[in-house]
Amino acid sequence: xxxxxxxxxxxxxxxxxxxxxxxxxxxxxxxxxxxxxxxxxxxxxxxxxxxxxxxxxxxxxxxxxxxxxxxxxxxxxxxxxxxxxxxxxxxxxxxxxxxxxxxxxxxxxxxxxxxxxxxxxxxxxxxxxxxxxxxxxxxxxxxxxxxxxxxxxxxxxxxxxxxxxxxxxxxxxxxxxxxxxxxxxxxxxxxxxxxxxxxxxxxxxxxxxxxxxxxxxxxxxxxxxxxxxxxxxxxxxxxxxxxxxxxxxxxxxxxxxxxxxxxxxxxxxxxxxxxxxxxxxxxxxxxxxxxxxxxxxxxxxxxxxxxxxxxxxxxxxxxxxxxxxxxxxxxxxxxxxxxxxxxxxxxxxxxxxxxxxxxxxxxxxxxxxxxxxxxxxxxxxxxxxxxxxxxxxxxxxxxxxxxxxxxxxxxxxxxxxxxxxxxxxxxxxxxxxxxxxxxxxxxxxxxxxxxxxxxxxxxxxxxxxxxxxxxxxxxxxxxxxxxxxxxxxxxxxxxxxxxxxxxxxxxxxxxxxxxxxxxxxxxxxxxxxxxxx
Numbered sequence: 001x002x003x004x005x006x007x008x009x010x011x012x013x014x015x016x017x018x019x020x021x022x023x024x025x026x027x028x029x030x031x032x033x034x035x036x037x038x039x040x041x042x043x044x045x046x047x048x049x050x051x052x053x054x055x056x057x058x059x060x061x062x063x064x065x066x067x068x069x070x071x072x073x074x075x076x077x078x079x080x081x082x083x084x085x086x087x088x089x090x091x092x093x094x095x096x097x098x099x100x101x102x103x104x105x106x107x108x109x110x111x112x113x114x115x116x117x118x119x120x121x122x123x124x125x126x127x128x129x130x131x132x133x134x135x136x137x138x139x140x141x142x143x144x145x146x147x148x149x150x151x152x153x154x155x156x157x158x159x160x161x162x163x164x165x166x167x168x169x170x171x172x173x174x175x176x177x178x179x180x181x182x183x184x185x186x187x188x189x190x191x192x193x194x195x196x197x198x199x200x201x202x203x204x205x206x207x208x209x210x211x212x213x214x215x216x217x218x219x220x221x222x223x224x225x226x227x228x229x230x231x232x233x234x235x236x237x238x239x240x241x242x243x244x245x246x247x248x249x250x251x252x253x254x255x256x257x258x259x260x261x262x263x264x265x266x267x268x269x270x271x272x273x274x275x276x277x278x279x280x281x282x283x284x285x286x287x288x289x290x291x292x293x294x295x296x297x298x299x300x301x302x303x304x305x306x307x308x309x310x311x312x313x314x315x316x317x318x319x320x321x322x323x324x325x326x327x328x329x330x331x332x333x334x335x336x337x338x339x340x341x342x343x344x345x346x347x348x349x350x351x352x353x354x355x356x357x358x359x360x361x362x363x364x365x366x367x368x369x370x371x372x373x374x375x376x377x378x379x380x381x382x383x384x385x386x387x388x389x390x391x392x393x394x395x396x397x398x399x400x401x402x403x404x405x406x407x408x409x410x411x412x413x414x415x416x417x418x419x420x421x422x423x424x425x426x427x428x429x430x431x432x433x434x435x436x437x438x439x440x441x442x443x444x445x446x447x448x449x450x451x452x453x454x455x456x457x458x459x460x461x462x463x464x465x466x467x468x469x470x471x472x473x474x475x476x477x478x479x480x481x482x483x484x485x486x487x488x489x490x491x492x493x494x495x496x497x498x499x500x501x502x503x504x505x506x507x508x509x510x511x512x513x514x515x516x517x518x519x520x521x522x523x524x525x526x527x528x529x530x531x532x533x
Contacts, residue, residue: 045502045509046302051532052499058351058380060533063300064416064490066309066389066526067292068518072172073186074280075465078478080519081280085272090463091475096263097464098474100148103266107151108143111258115200116143119254122208123247126223130244134251137241142251147259153469159236161229163256164467166249169225170206174340176213182206182222182253185260186465188281192274199261200254207250223250256467283520289315291523293322295507300530304348307416307490309389309526312340319346330355334367342368343387345416351377358384360407364396374409382410387417394420394430394487398438405442413444414533415491418526422485423453432486439491447490447501447531457488457503457527459516478516483525490531499532 046061071077078090096103108116116138123131145151157163170182181189183202193199211219229245231237241248264273283291292315296306306327308315320329327346335342347355355373362370365388372386386404390396397419404415421432436451448455461473461482473481492498503511505527506519518525 045299045504045530046532047500050499052497058377060305060351060414060496061303061530062305062307062414062416062490062533063303063528063530064307064309064387064418064488065528066418066488066524067315068310068524068526071284072188073466074188074277074284075186075463077460077518077525078463078473078475078482078516079280079284080515080517081276082520083276086276087475089273089276090465092266093263094464094472094474096266097148097152097469097472100146104146104148106143107145107147107255107259110147110196110262111255113143115254115258116251118200118204119251122204123250126208126221128223128247128250131247133240133244134247137244137248138251142255147262151255152259155470156236157252158468158470159234160241161234161237162241162245162249162252165229166226166253167256167467169227170222170253173212173222173225174214176216180206180210180212182257184257185264185277188277188285193261193264196258196261196265200258203254203257226250260465279520284518284523288523289318291507291521293318295522295528297322299504299507299509300528303530304351305385305414305416306346307343307385307387308346309343309387309416309418310341311344312342316342316344319344326350328352328355330357330371330373332368332371333357333359334362336366336368341366341389343371343389345371345373345385345387347373347375347385353378355385358407358409360404363399363403365390365400370400370404372404372407381412383412383414384408384410386413386415388415389418390420392420393428394422394435395428397421397430397435401438401442411493412495413491413493414496415444416489416529417491418488420487422487423456444491444493445496445498447492447498447529448486449498451486453486455486455503456484457486457529458525459484459505459514460518460525461516482516488526488529490529490533492533496533500530501532502528502530504528504530 050059081087120131120135151157171184171187173180181187183189183191183193183199183206185193191202207223208221210222212222213219226246226249229237229242229249231239231242237245316331323329323346327348330345330347331342353376355375358372358374360370360372369390370386370388372384375383375385377383388400390400419435420430421435422429423432425431432451432453436446439446459482461478462468462471464472466472502509505511505515505517505522507522511527
């Protein structure tokens with residue numbers, strides 16, 4: 001009764017019998033987190049004294065968190081959202097794509113011949129190579145395809161990267177000052193998209209009239225950012241398509257965006273979809289870094305060491321503004337501005353002297369993925385600290401750990417990492433028990449004690465509102481098809497005892513089982529792990 005009253009008090013409809021305990025619990029949790037955050041009730045997560053067995057020496061309160069690079073598509077992953085309109089929208093999209101029926105019309109009924117000719121005129125004026133091939137492919141291959149079964153769900157288009165590649169390049173463009181967005185359903189475009197005609201005029205203007213400056217090298221038109229898709233890397237593409245791949249990407253991106261616009265203009269889609277998009281973009285894109293900073297400063301204000309992964313330039317700037325007086329902020333020499341997915345470490349100045357980076361030659365991982373530090377404790381021992389995140393399948397984690405161990409300059413080590421390990425043993429993916437065997441063989445321990453494969457630190461799943469439909473999960477398939485795995489660890493040498501260990505997917509020092517995340521209050525798809533050492 002209390003839960004029902006709370007939901008009604010804050011504007012939610014009374015839960016029905018079929019609402020389900022999981023959905024009700026998720027709404028209640030989202031509400032409680034929001035109330036705590038707005039009322040300033042968040043308290044520190046760490047206890048006043050060491051929470052483990054009696055121990056002498058230095059106490060370190062540490063956390064490790066893959067804050068996750070900003071996701072440019074607000075609808076790509078299922079999130080826990082307090083409004084029923086969100087679930088209605090995503091299920092409507094799901095029905096349209098899985099069972100389109102009579103609405104599976106031909107491409108030219110959505111991306112019309114008139115639209116195609118307007119695009120051709122722009123491409124001719126730009127003197128793009130291969131537009132005759134594009135005109136031929138439009139007439140012979142794509143014009144009469146069905147928009148869902150023969151376009152959106154065509155696996156060959158995905159293998160050729162004809163729609164996903166231009167989306168990656170133009171979805172959200174990081175400028176020297178701010179960002180610009182392609183007029184599209186699947187990003188945080190700030191204007192109203194309106195009708196198909198209004199959208200397409202804005203779309204053409206974006207590609208062929210807007211000037212962008214990415215690196216002080218001078219302004220250029222957006223279409224010039226597209227690169228040829230090489231057959232050597234993507235064998236599914238033909239030599240003819242490779243030669244014409246820049247104008248072909250423009251056509252395919254236009255068709256893809258037009259279909260999504262058509263979908264959103266359907267009568268059973270909530271008219272508030274643009275409001276939902278703005279709300280999600282605020283939490284998970286434009287205000288994401290502020291939310292992260294808020295969680296760190298409120299719930300984890302007593303942490304002594306912060307291992308962060310996938311940190312970008314904007315977050316680093318915020319952290320330097322707020323933490324520099326009390327913390328050393330260490331970034332790798334190989335810090336990547338372009339990828340914005342760097343591992344960084346914050347160390348409390350009252351405990352540590354200025355740290356120095358230990359160089360570990362990269363062996364498959366990207367610049368900025370790994371940071372290893374040598375740190376001197378004031379009136380105490382030297383300690384090595386490391387932060388890392390690697391490839392999605394976790395195949396680099398074991399060789400990385402072995403290589404880092406050979407380069408650790410002192411006997412004590414604390415290592416916060418997103419290991420990208422998986423619960424189930426599957427070819428091509430790192431298994432969590434194999435990882436445990438590796439770090440134990442090196443003499444390291446983990447915050448979890450004996451690994452429990454079902455102690456998850458991720459739970460996310462793709463929706464149908466993104467280009468890779470083969471990875472999409474229906475609303476009743478989140479556990480089956482989602483990424484629900486034990487990925488995040490704090491490792492340490494025998495010199496340390498472990499006290500309390502906390503998983504957090506709310507930003508309030510607690511973990512809600514069976515809840516997909518991110519949420520509007522917790523903007524990452526990885527749980528935060530806090531450990532008292």
